[in-house]
Amino acid sequence: MARDDKADRLTRSPLHMLHRASQCAGDVFHGEIGGDDLTPRQYAVLLTVSQNEGISQTGLVERTGVDRSTLADIVRRMLKKGLLQRRRTKEDARAYAVKLTEEGKRQLRQADPVSRRVDDRILESLPTRQREQFLDDLAAIVTALNKAERQSEAAN
Numbered sequence: 001m002a003r004d005d006k007a008d009r010l011t012r013s014p015l016h017m018l019h020r021a022s023q024c025a026g027d028v029f030h031g032e033i034g035g036d037d038l039t040p041r042q043y044a045v046l047l048t049v050s051q052n053e054g055i056s057q058t059g060l061v062e063r064t065g066v067d068r069s070t071l072a073d074i075v076r077r078m079l080k081k082g083l084l085q086r087r088r089t090k091e092d093a094r095a096y097a098v099k100l101t102e103e104g105k106r107q108l109r110q111a112d113p114v115s116r117r118v119d120d121r122i123l124e125s126l127p128t129r130q131r132e133q134f135l136d137d138l139a140a141i142v143t144a145l146n147k148a149e150r151q152s153e154a155a156n
Contacts, residue, residue, distance in 0.1 A: 014141075025040070025118065025122055026039075026040055028118050028121055028122065029043075029114070029115070029118045032114045032117055032118050032121075033111060033114050037107070038107060038111055041064070041066055041070075041074055042074060042077075042078060042083075043108075043111050043115055044064045044066070045060060045064060045066075045071070045074055045075070045078065045084075046078075046083065046100065046104055046107065046108045046111070047108065047112075047115075048060055048063050048064055049084065049098050049099065049100050049104070050100055050104075050105070050108055053099055053100075054089075054097040054098070054099060055097070055098055056089065056095045056096060056097060056098070057071060057072065057075060057086075057095070057096050057098060058095065060075070060098065065142070065146075075098065078104070081103075082101055082103045082104075083100070083101060083103055083104035083107055084098055084099065084100060084101060084104055085098075085099050085100075085101050086098045086099070123135075
């Protein structure tokens with residue numbers, strides 16, 4: 001295989017290119033948000049909690065796609081920052097219900113327009129006619145891979 005073929009193989013790898021796109025999007029988010037106060041995953045947690053008051057951490061895992069141990073660490077850090085509060089649920093004493101604090105609501109109000117600008121910047125890299133299809137394609141990939149993962153876990 002020629003050298004150019006090897007380089008092209010990497011740029012034609014969905015795994016590599018999705019990872020690179022994620023890195024670039026994260027860089028844009030951090031550049032827009034300023035400072036190290038909020039990460040894209042923390043924003044996703046704030047937004048999800050705001051839309052699902054009293055959601056369990058398991059529900060957050062399901063809705064955000066963040067793995068269980070990483071999500072527990074994110075929630076722990078956000079509790080320390082005063083962005084979230086949690087309490088044991090009445091239905092299951094082992095589970096936590098998560099809510100936004102006033103500070104969490106304030107941070108979400110500040111971050112929401114930033115996140116929208118980042119989304120716009122990312123999509124502006126594509127021709128207008130391709131943007132909706134791109135989002136649909138990403139959703140299809142996530143749906144298919146999540147389904148395959150659940151089937152694999154059920155088989156084990």
